[in-house]
Amino acid sequence: MKNKVNEIQISYKERIPAPFWEKIRASEDAAQMLYEHWNKNTIEVHESFKIVLLNNSNKVKGIYQLSQGGITGTLVDLRILFAVVLKTLSVGIILTHNHPSGKLVPSEADKNLTAKINEAAKLFDVKVLDHLIIVPNGDYYSFADNGIL
DSSP: OOOOOOOOOOOOOOOOOGGGGOBOOSHHHHHHHHHHHSOTTTTTTOOEEEEEEEOTTOBEEEEEEEEEOOSSOOOOOHHHHHHHHHHTTOSEEEEEEEOTTOOOOOOHHHHHHHHHHHHHHHHTTOEEEEEEEEOTTSOEEETTTTTOO
16 A cells, blocks of 8 residues: 655635735725725624735735634734745735724734744745734724834
8 A cells, every 4th residue: 555645736826806906005005905805894893814915016916814813812823824925925915903992002912923923924035014903993003104013
C-alpha cells in the first residue's frame, strides 16, 4: 500500500466588481469604501475583523472577512490572515474591524494585535498601511493617522 500524499493546490482569480478597483489614497477613502460594504444589519450587533487586499498601486483587490465575534471582541488567526494575503499575492493590506458600541478608541488588545500583524507582515515584505475602526454611524479611527502604526 502506497503512502497517500496530499497535494496543495493554489488558485486565484481576480473577480472583483469594478467599484472595488478604487485606489486607496487616504484613510478616508478606505473607511468610506468599507462602511459602504459593511452589513448595516450586523454592524451594531457583533465585531467583525476584515482585511483589505491591495496591489502595488494601492488598488483594492478584495475584502476578506477573517472573523466574526461577539459584542465586545473577535479572534484573529494570523495564519489564516497571511494565507489569504499570500494566496492573493497582495503586497499591501489594511486591517479593519468594527466597534458595535460606537466607541472610536482602540483597546490595548487592538494595539497589540496591530503591532503583531505588522511585525509578521515585514517577514513577507507586505505593508500594513492602516488599521481602521469603523463604528455604526460611519465614523472611523485610523491607526496610521493617529501615529500608532
